[in-house]
Amino acid sequence: MGLEAALPVDGILTTQLNRVINWARRSSIWPMPFATACCGIELMATASSRFDLSRFGAEVFRFSPRQADLLIVAGRVSVKMLPVLQHIYKQMTEPKWVISMGACASTGGVFDTYAVVQGIDQYVPVDVYVPGCPPRPEMLIEGIMAIQRIIDQDNIPYDGQGRRLPLQIAVEPTHQPSVQPIDVSIGATG
Numbered sequence: 001m002g003l004e005a006a007l008p009v010d011g012i013l014t015t016q017l018n019r020v021i022n023w024a025r026r027s028s029i030w031p032m033p034f035a036t037a038c039c040g041i042e043l044m045a046t047a048s049s050r051f052d053l054s055r056f057g058a059e060v061f062r063f064s065p066r067q068a069d070l071l072i073v074a075g076r077v078s079v080k081m082l083p084v085l086q087h088i089y090k091q092m093t094e095p096k097w098v099i100s101m102g103a104c105a106s107t108g109g110v111f112d113t114y115a116v117v118q119g120i121d122q123y124v125p126v127d128v129y130v131p132g133c134p135p136r137p138e139m140l141i142e143g144i145m146a147i148q149r150i151i152d153q154d155n156i157p158y159d160g161q162g163r164r165l166p167l168q169i170a171v172e173p174t175h176q177p178s179v180q181p182i183d184v185s186i187g188a189t190g
């Protein structure tokens with residue numbers, strides 16, 4: 001039962017062209033995975049049946065940058081890999097988006113060494129930072145939805161010279177962590 005069942009078959013729908021374009025654009029985000037480490041496993045889980053990224057129209061992972069508009073960097077990026085990352089970003093179609101998934105991509109994580117990039121946003125514009133080590137699939141989905149909301153609102157920021165500005169949205173955790181350490185009673189009788 002689709003939209004055509006609720007509308008008269010010979011009906012006419014009027015709308016603005018940019019609303020249709022934004023609707024199509026946000027409903028068909030095609031990610032390009034740049035998964036280099038353990039965060040990539042969570043990225044794979046996000047696309048699989050349990051979390052089902054296709055509910056958001058974003059499950060069509062492309063391994064050709066020219067067919068992708070969302071770069072998801074999942075894992076640490078070494079200095080040696082950086083030119084490849086930048087090359088892939090340049091080859092992607094406009095308008096394009098970047099998600100920095102996990103602590104390593106955003107800050108280098110625990111790999112505070114000369115060989116690891118200490119934050120990919122120094123080299124490619126990042127739209128959404130998804131925190132965690134690793135982030136859960138729900139967090140990544142929240143990051144993708146944040147981009148979809150911006151597209152929906154026709155709120156893509158430009159710098160005045162036709163270049164898009166990075167959104168720089170940080171996904172916030174929605175849970176309250178328990179107080180640590182948790183009290184334990186040894187030998188308690190009940």
Ligand code: SF4
Nearest residue numbers: 038039102104133134
């Ligand atoms: S943030 Fe954690 S889980 Fe993700 S790549 Fe780094 S070490 Fe692995």
